Amino acid sequence: MSDDTRDIEALIDLMARLPGLGPRSARRAVLHLIKKRGPLMVPLVDALRNVAENARPCLNCGNIGTSDLCAICADETRANGEICVVEEVSDLWAMERAGIFKGRYHVLGGTLSALDAIGPEDLHIPKLLDRVATENVREVILALNATIDGQTTAHYIADQLSGDIAVTSLAQGVPIGGELDYLDDGTITAAMRARKSF
Amino acid sequence: MTANLPEPVSGTCAIEALFLSHFRSHKVTRIEPKARLVALYGPNGAGKTNILEAISYLSPGRGLRRAVPEDIRRREDAAPGWKVAARLRVGDTQHELETWAEAGSGRHVHLDGKAVPQNRLGNLLRILWLVPAMDRLWTEAAEGRRRFLDRMTLSFDPAHADDALRYEKAMRERNRLLKDQVTDAHWYRAVEAQMAATGAAILLRREAAIAAVTAAQRDGLDIFPKAALALIGPDADEDFPRTEEALLDALSEGRNRDMSAGRTLVGPHRCDLSAIYAAKSIPARETSTGEQKALLISLVLANVRALAMATGAAPVVLLDEVAAHLDQERQAALYDELDALGAQAWLTGTGRELFDALGARADYLQVTDDAGLSIVSEAGLNNQH
Ligand SMILES: Nc1ncnc2c1ncn2[C@@H]1O[C@H](COP(=O)(O)OP(=O)(O)O)[C@@H](O)[C@H]1O
Ligand SMILES: [Mg+2]
Ligand SMILES: [Zn+2]
Numbered sequence: 001m002s003d004d005t006r007d008i009e010a011l012i013d014l015m016a017r018l019p020g021l022g023p024r025s026a027r028r029a030v031l032h033l034i035k036k037r038g039p040l041m042v043p044l045v046d047a048l049r050n051v052a053e054n055a056r057p058c059l060n061c062g063n064i065g066t067s068d069l070c071a072i073c074a075d076e077t078r079a080n081g082e083i084c085v086v087e088e089v090s091d092l093w094a095m096e097r098a099g100i101f102k103g104r105y106h107v108l109g110g111t112l113s114a115l116d117a118i119g120p121e122d123l124h125i126p127k128l129l130d131r132v133a134t135e136n137v138r139e140v141i142l143a144l145n146a147t148i149d150g151q152t153t154a155h156y157i158a159d160q161l162s163g164d165i166a167v168t169s170l171a172q173g174v175p176i177g178g179e180l181d182y183l184d185d186g187t188i189t190a191a192m193r194a195r196k197s198f
Numbered sequence: 199m200t201a202n203l204p205e206p207v208s209g210t211c212a213i214e215a216l217f218l219s220h221f222r223s224h225k226v227t228r229i230e231p232k233a234r235l236v237a238l239y240g241p242n243g244a245g246k247t248n249i250l251e252a253i254s255y256l257s258p259g260r261g262l263r264r265a266v267p268e269d270i271r272r273r274e275d276a277a278p279g280w281k282v283a284a285r286l287r288v289g290d291t292q293h294e295l296e297t298w299a300e301a302g303s304g305r306h307v308h309l310d311g312k313a314v315p316q317n318r319l320g321n322l323l324r325i326l327w328l329v330p331a332m333d334r335l336w337t338e339a340a341e342g343r344r345r346f347l348d349r350m351t352l353s354f355d356p357a358h359a360d361d362a363l364r365y366e367k368a369m370r371e372r373n374r375l376l377k378d379q380v381t382d383a384h385w386y387r388a389v390e391a392q393m394a395a396t397g398a399a400i401l402l403r404r405e406a407a408i409a410a411v412t413a414a415q416r417d418g419l420d421i422f423p424k425a426a427l428a429l430i431g432p433d434a435d436e437d438f439p440r441t442e443e444a445l446l447d448a449l450s451e452g453r454n455r456d457m458s459a460g461r462t463l464v465g466p467h468r469c470d471l472s473a474i475y476a477a478k479s480i481p482a483r484e485t486s487t488g489e490q491k492a493l494l495i496s497l498v499l500a501n502v503r504a505l506a507m508a509t510g511a512a513p514v515v516l517l518d519e520v521a522a523h524l525d526q527e528r529q530a531a532l533y534d535e536l537d538a539l540g541a542q543a544w545l546t547g548t549g550r551e552l553f554d555a556l557g558a559r560a561d562y563l564q565v566t567d568d569a570g571l572s573i574v575s576e577a578g579l580n581n582q583h
Contacts, residue, residue, distance in 0.1 A: 112385065114374035120382070148392050155388035171267045 008034075031099075041121065060131070062107030062124060072096075078104050081138035082094050083131065085157060087111055087145060091180040095143065098188040111149035112156055120156065129160060139166040142198055143180060157197045166192040211323060212513040212542035213253065214292070215285040220277040222270055223572040233561040235428075237553040238546045238574075240565035246546040247573030249565070250327065250516040252282045252479040253544060255297050255305070257325040258316045258352075262516065267299035273282040274570060278304075286323055289511065293322065302432050317520050318362075321354030323511035324505060328498050328520055336482040336490050347471045350501055353406040358403050361396045365466065368392040372449075373461045386453060390456070393465060394445035402569045405427055407581060408471075411497060414504035419531050422496035423474040425482055425488060432468040432575060439464065490524045495532065502541050512541035521545060523554040528554040550577070 008030060016026035033041040040163050050066075057063070058070035065071060082103030086092050092105050108123040120126065132140060140161055144150040158167045171194035180188065218224040223245040229236075236247045247263075251270075254262040271280045279300030286293045296308040326349070335342050352358045372389045380386075413425045431438025432574045434582050439448040448464045453477065454461050473482035475493065482493055498515065506512040515536065521529050533556045536543045545560075547553060553560060562577040 039521045057282050075271070112386075112388070114371045114378065114380065114389075118386070148364050152368070152371065154449055156384050159384050159387055 004114070015063050017047060019117045044122060046137070049184045057107075061105050063092055063105060072104055078102060079135060081136055082141060083128070083135070083137050083139075083174075084141040084143050085128065085154075086180065087150065087153075091143065093190060094183065095192075096178045098185040100192045101141075104135070106143075108153065111144065112153045113149050123153070125157060125160075128157065132161060132165060136167060139168060141192075142167065142169045143192075144169070145180075154198065163170070169198045171195055205328065207426040208289050210289060210466055210540070211513060212287050213256070213284050213323075213514060214287050216249075216253065217281075217283040218249065218252045219270060219281040219283075220272040220275045221280045221282060222272060222572075223254050223570060224252070224274060225272060225571055226246060227572065227574050229563065229574060231542075231561045233534065233559060234542045235560040236542075236544045237550070237556060237560045237562050238544065238565050239548065239550045239553065239562065241548060241567070244565040244567045245574075246488065246565045247329070247518050248572065249316055249574075250329070250518050250544055253284075253516055254321065254325060254327060255282050255516065256284055256286070256295055256514075257543055258356075262327050262329050262518075263331075267303075267305050268301060270299070271301070278496075288322060295319075295322070299309045305566065317356065317359045320352060320359055324509070324511075325516065326350075326353055326501055326513050327516035327518070328494055329518040330517075331365055331490055333487070335494065336473065336485075340468075341566050342541075343471040344467075344469060347404055347407070350411060350497075351403050353501060353505055354407050354410060354508060355403050361399045361403070364565045365393060365396040365400055368396065369462055369465065369467060371491065372456075376453075376457045376462070377460050379457065387450070388448075390446060390449040393449060393462075394442045394443070397440040397445050397466045398440065401469070404466070404469070410508065411500045414500040415496070417503060418496055418500055418579065419535060421528055421531055422499065423493045424476040424496060425493055426476060427497075428472045428474075430464070430472045431468050431545070432470070434470070434472065439471070439525060492528070495520060495524075499532075501541050506539055506541070512539045515543040517545045519546055519548075523545045526555065533559070 012023070012026045012089070015021055015029055016023045021029065023091055031197075033044065054066035055064060056066070056068070058065055058073055059068050060073040061070060063070040063072060064115050080103045083106050084095060084101055084103060085106045085108065086095065089107055089108060092107055095101050095105070106124070106128045108125070110118050110123060110125065112118060112120065129135065141155070142154040142157060144154045153163050154169060170191040183191075214230065216229045218227040221227075227249070229249070238249060240246055251262050260281060267280075271277065275370065279298055280297065281298035283294070283296045286295055289375070295309050297305055299305045305316065307314050307319060309318065309322070332342070332346065335346060348358065348362065368389055370555075372386070375385060375389065395481065412427055418424065430436055439445045445465065449462070452462075452464050474480070475482050475485050475489065478485065482490060485493070498517075502512050502515055503579045520532070524532060529552065533553075537559055545553065550562060550564075553562065564575050566573045566575070
């Protein structure tokens with residue numbers, strides 16, 4: 001590698017580490033960016049820097065935003081007494097795309113797994129129990145995967161939500177081990193409408 | 199002979215063409231059997247069992263040798279991996295199946311050109327086998343018998359594989375909690391709920407398989423022994439937890455004991471298959487080596503019969519070195535029954551004469567070794583013996 005292409009090669013290497021991109025597509029993307037320096041590359045650099053400086057998890061629900069409280073948690077009209085528990089931020093975004101759910105979320109950031117040393121604290125489950133008590137929650141919807149770890153986590157949470165709080169889960173239609181992110185809006189909507197008591 | 203054979207079944211379930219590439223001693227081997235019964239004969243080490251092993255990879259799991267995929271690639275070749283391909287006939291439809299593994303990766307499966315999960319294979323082709331390693335099945339540890347029973351169960355219900363995987367996964371989670379001395383009761387309850395649900399399903403399916411094979415034994419030939427089969431718990435306990443509720447209770451009550459042991463001591467993974475040899479009313483493990491072998495053959499035949507009844511098609515049967523253990527009358531009886539059941543059977547033996555009683559009903563393939571390379575050749579009628 002000659003000195004004068006080293007920086008470009010370094011950029012390609014970084015791009016190739018992005019999900020969905022390999023070395024080939026990374027090279028094409030970088031060439032494209034250089035060609036569209038003004039209209040694309042410079043705004044991209046600004047956007048990257050801005051997000052790099054400001055992106056952080058919502059202190060309340062774990063959604064990713066650029067302030068301490070995400071837009072959903074800041075919006076009082078979404079305090080409707082329902083909390084939907086999801087594994088990942090991508091699941092939350094998938095639910096939002098479907099537009100069916102009008103309450104708030106709680107992002108676990110994974111599932112309980114003794115083998116992977118992921119315990120209840122790592123998943124902010126104590127925080128969830130706290131929120132249920134303080135946010136006037138009537139229903140907790142467990143939108144977790146049908147994997148063993150997903151179902152163990154659902155069971156763990158349900159077990160600790162006693163009394164007058166309804167605990168429901170998404171209806172059939174969510175494939176075993178399937179992630180919400182991969183489902184189309186219609187499937188998510190149907191699974192949400194037909195949710196059942198856990 | 200009191201042959202009480204069912205009508206040959208109409209449905210078919212067979213391998214029409216088989217292709218092995220860089221698979222153990224086989225560099226490139228292609229077999230297109232014309233008959234339903236296939237006799238592979240040749241000296242020890244020629245590569246006969248390797249062919250049966252290749253076929254066993256057309257079903258889910260680790261094959262009949264329970265090998266790691268990396269050990270299978272032909273050592274002498276520079277190829278990055280191995281492959282088994284087959285054209286299958288299932289009822290009226292044909293399927294192209296390919297399975298392969300390359301260094302460092304698991305086994306891949308393509309069905310009709312599309313990637314599918316391994317467990318899908320169970321819905322397609324049912325394969326049963328009997329190999330010499332199972333000769334000590336009745337005298338060795340319970341694990342082998344459990345595996346035998348689970349293959350039997352899987353042959354009736356492919357969903358058994360998914361439940362077994364899920365149970366296994368939940369149990370590993372619980373064992374990790376026990377080893378780490380975690381005391382969070384909610385966490386145990388959550389994991390145990392998964393174990394109890396899948397565990398109860400596993401036990402129900404095993405019981406159903408035992409019932410089906412038991413019923414099918416009644417139609418078996420009298421010259422093969424019969425046995426009373428039962429699912430039993432650890433230490434031959436017949437009163438072990440079977441239902442979801444009973445499993446939940448047993449797991450929760452056993453937590454302290456299991457924590458000292460560092461693993462789960464109750465559940466379907468601790469069960470055993472008991473067999474009482476009917477003619478003598480003694481446990482199978484107390485009978486002679488020959489009687490034990492004959493019993494295994496008899497159970498596999500009962501399994502084939504039960505499947506033919508339940509699904510309308512007999513499974514593919516792999517019988518490795520089975521004929522050598524049978525006298526001529528039993529050899530003939532075995533072949534007649536496989537033929538009558540309509541099963542595609544792949545049989546191996548060192549000499550062609552072991553298959554004499556098959557006559558014109560079989561395809562004869564000679565397997566020989568040429569300096570570490572297996573050669574499969576069709577034996578014409580003129581080079582008999
Ligand atoms: N990965 C491998 N590469 C090459 N040869 C192998 C491999 N694994 C096993 N073999 C050879 O296969 C032969 C055994 O074949 P097998 O099918 O068991 O013989 P048999 O005809 O007696 O059933 C042995 O000679 C062994 O060295
Ligand atoms: Mg052999
Ligand atoms: Zn939030």
